[in-house]
Amino acid sequence: MTVITEADRDDARLLWDYNLMGHQVRPCPAAITLGGCDIGVATTAAELYHAGAFPLVVFTGSTSAATREHFPRGEAVHFREQALALGMPDDAILLEPNATNTGQNISFAREVLAEGGKTPDSVLLISMPYMQRRAYATCRKLWPEVEPVCASQAVTYDAYAKEQEDEKTLIDMMMGDTHRVMEYPKRGFAIEQQVPEKVCKAFDRLRVRGYDTWLLRD
Structure with a gap:
């Protein structure tokens, strides 16, 4: 030990x-909530939705060695359930249950938004606090047309x-x-x-x- x-x-x-980007959270046309081992990410997403930070969110993430025990049905599925329990309406949520890394979180979420006719010019990236910088760098590389704004539990x-x-x-x-x-x-x-x-x-x-x-x- x-x-x-x-x-x-x-x-x-x-x-x-x-790893904290220090961004000032502001309203964005859409949010992407990246999967991980902390259900508090979904709680933060619900709080930001209720505060008017975004009208639509993609919960993205399958399972990994780090999350399989806690979220056996997939990170996105469990996060969605947490958000619903906290009062988010189902029509404000899109589900992307297949991503297994941050690059796929961004790319697959982008595809889900596009399928729904959404091409935002900025996205709120909601993640674990220490994942902000990696999420930002990945989004800027794979989706340079949008401005990523990072958000997490303030702690x-x-x-x-x-x-x-x-x-x-x-x-x-x-x-x-x-x-x-x-x-x-x-x-x-x-x-x-x-x-x-x-x-x-x-x-x-x-x-x-x-x-x-x-x-x-x-």
């Missing part, structure tokens, strides 16, 4: 802050970590997202983004400490 030190948490906070790293079953897994997954921000531009999956030296050093320290479960493999 990994003992999480305060030094580890300091580095995790650097990664957390980096600090420490508060979010307390909500999770396992802080080690949280840091592992945040490392995975950061690694993809660094590496995916080389593979044509995302736009290039500057990674500050302090973030790179924090990433390297955490990697040495064994937070490598969700890193890309060569």
